Amino acid sequence: MPCTVELVSVGNELLIGKVSNTNAQWLAERVTSLRGRMIRAVLVRDEISEIVEAIRSTLDRHPDFILTTGGLGPTFDDMTLEGIAHALGRPLELNDKALQMIERRGRRLVAEGRRKEFNLTDPMKKMAFLPREAIPLQNPQGSAPGVLLEFGKTRIIAMPGVPHEMKAIFSEYVEPLIIEMSSNLNYFEKSLVVKGLGESSLSPYVDQVMTEFPEVYIKSHPRRSELLGRFIELHMSALCENPIDARSIVEKASLLVFNLISQGGAIVREANEEDVRR
Amino acid sequence: MPCTVELVSVGNELLIGKVSNTNAQWLAERVTSLRGRMIRAVLVRDEISEIVEAIRSTLDRHPDFILTTGGLGPTFDDMTLEGIAHALGRPLELNDKALQMIERRGRRLVAEGRRKEFNLTDPMKKMAFLPREAIPLQNPQGSAPGVLLEFGKTRIIAMPGVPHEMKAIFSEYVEPLIIEMSSNLNYFEKSLVVKGLGESSLSPYVDQVMTEFPEVYIKSHPRRSELLGRFIELHMSALCENPIDARSIVEKASLLVFNLISQGGAIVREANEEDVRR
Structure with missing residues (x-):
């Protein structure tokens, strides 16, 4: 049987119709062509209670994968990881690997002349607070790392909402996992x-x-x-x-x-x- | 406070990424500009159990409106009304007004030369089976009527998935309801x-x-x-x-x-x- 995938998109901008949820269609199409099956997609606001409820009810259906998009950035309303942590009953902790990824990226932008300077401010640091036991995934296109978590048989992968960042992380880390499960x-x-x-x-x-x-x-x-x-x-x-x-x-x-x-x-x-x- | 709107989109074609859920963005944008607030959107497959679960969990949050798109047509996998009926614990019944709408539309297509003949076949009739106490909404652009239902303080409006049919029904029947609730x-x-x-x-x-x-x-x-x-x-x-x-x-x-x-x-x-x- 094909592996099952559920999508949780997070972002007020999608619910006011300002932005089209192109990520959802792109992911549905990719998952299908990799012989996985997307069985449900939900779109919620940038609110802790909404994210927690969406993750919990999705976990209750025991899909092989839960993909989330959006809400990994530095601003106060980026709260997807906090929501996942709550839903799983795990604390948020400063993740050293994630912090190194953010620092390396910041220094590279300065070296390339795309930023004047790099300071590890609190908003930057916030992106390195991950639920306990999470694995950060290198984001080749932006600052916020993706995040991989295992919970029972379900793998949760949190990706940024910016399409080219999401696509880069999906292709690098998620595709191989789906392909492996779909090889027959x-x-x-x-x-x-x-x-x-x-x-x-x-x-x-x-x-x-x-x-x-x-x-x-x-x-x-x-x-x-x-x-x-x-x-x-x-x-x-x-x-x-x-x-x-x-x-x-x-x-x-x-x-x-x-x-x-x-x-x-x-x-x-x-x-x-x-x-x-x- | 703004009235709250939740969207339930039904359709496998959306979950394989074959079709973009343009209805969702259009509705989010319209609801926002009418001063309503879309608080959640979920996309489910053409399966009774999935539709029932989505309607039930949406009803649990007591929004003012639940909008559904898709699954009103004549084919076996159009099962949104059956799902809503199950979720509300109401039987599906042949609705005379809905049947008249379908017959009038069929005869008009013949009169205009767009169809050779009109027979009220079982698949046509299926579109007139609505949950008890439902009000059919004239579809000026297609055969399947829209459906309005009240359940507690929530109004459920089921619309076709074909964009121009959905838009016509939304503009005619749903807009005035949202405007009325948002007048202050x-x-x-x-x-x-x-x-x-x-x-x-x-x-x-x-x-x-x-x-x-x-x-x-x-x-x-x-x-x-x-x-x-x-x-x-x-x-x-x-x-x-x-x-x-x-x-x-x-x-x-x-x-x-x-x-x-x-x-x-x-x-x-x-x-x-x-x-x-x-």
């Missing part, structure tokens, strides 16, 4: 374009195909494009344990869809990138 | 651009201003642009009960920020649209 799985997806039948009329065919191919998940999306006008995208995917081949199962299911729908009098073909761009 | 509030926000000081160095100034102006919420965002290189955006906002004027308080706080930061040797000015575009 293979994934395949494809989309069909259906023109001339509504979602309601397609529904019985989709049911029939999913009954015959229970490994295949099919979802219909009503769409519109300049070229095609209104049409339905049928997105088909399968995640299989080796040696079962997801691609061959999806292709067989796709052929059945094709036959059923063609007989129903509609037009169906494989989707190209143009069709399914958002 | 006024909101103001502005952003400053700070160049030459890092987030850590700014942090004590921000703390000082927020202590002097507790109504004002200030958040710093590290940014980069071609014109400015790296800079910090300070976003300042206040939501006040009349007759207290949010604008005047934010402007006073902004002046204090300006003075503190200028004395600190950095450059600060009001942000323009170019600076804060994402």
Whole structure:
């Protein structure tokens, strides 16, 4: 089975709609392509009680990974680590390795002429207070280290909210962990374009195909494009344990869809990138 | 106080990163500009147990509104209403008004030549099964009606996931409800651009201003642009009960920020649209 991933995004700016939560989509897409499964994502404010509640209720579902984004910075409203510490019942402690990472980064910025001077102020130091037993993760793009924690079978990875910092830490530290857990799985997806039948009329065919191919998940999306006008995208995917081949199962299911729908009098073909761009 | 809004987005396509949850940002932005407050957003899969759990835990926090998007359509994996019904302990029942809406829409599509024929098939009918005591909301852009439910002091509004359908229903039915609850509030926000000081160095100034102006919420965002290189955006906002004027308080706080930061040797000015575009 695929490893399970839950996401906790922290940040008021996301809840006032000022900023789009592009991190959530990027992570969902990466996790899926690494053959993990994102099963839930929650977005909470920069408030201790909200973060604690989100982490606790997420831990209750025992996912393999909890990823958090945001709230690792130096300001008073960066409180993700405090929230995680509370939720786990562990104290926050000054972590020497994290402190060294912050100092090295500060000195490098001065050496490169990007900062005039480096002082280890209290706000800087704050970023090195991690929950007990946490492992700091080097942030190659910014000051705030990422954080890895283990709690039972769940690994919690706290990442910054700044997208390029988050992506760097995810790629370096989280990807290998997911890949390791997914090494016995293979994934395949494809989309069909259906023109001339509504979602309601397609529904019985989709049911029939999913009954015959229970490994295949099919979802219909009503769409519109300049070229095609209104049409339905049928997105088909399968995640299989080796040696079962997801691609061959999806292709067989796709052929059945094709036959059923063609007989129903509609037009169906494989989707190209143009069709399914958002 | 502002009315509280929680969002429950339903849809596997969002959790595999295939589609960006643009609805969430749009709703967060609209709710904020209507002087409501979105306090939490959760994204769950098309699974009954997940939807039920999300609705229940959201109800436990007693928000004024729970908005849901997605899962109202005719296919087997559209199960938001079933999930809401379970969570509230109410049965799903064929709703005559909803059925009429679906029939009228089907006949109009035929009359306009957009469909060849209209049959009230089971998948079509499924969209008219609503939790007991629900009020269907006309969907001017699609077949699936929206749904309004009251549960204690909370109003639950289920909307389709297709963005233009969701937006039409929100604007027609939800906006007036939020406006009514927010009529005694006024909101103001502005952003400053700070160049030459890092987030850590700014942090004590921000703390000082927020202590002097507790109504004002200030958040710093590290940014980069071609014109400015790296800079910090300070976003300042206040939501006040009349007759207290949010604008005047934010402007006073902004002046204090300006003075503190200028004395600190950095450059600060009001942000323009170019600076804060994402």
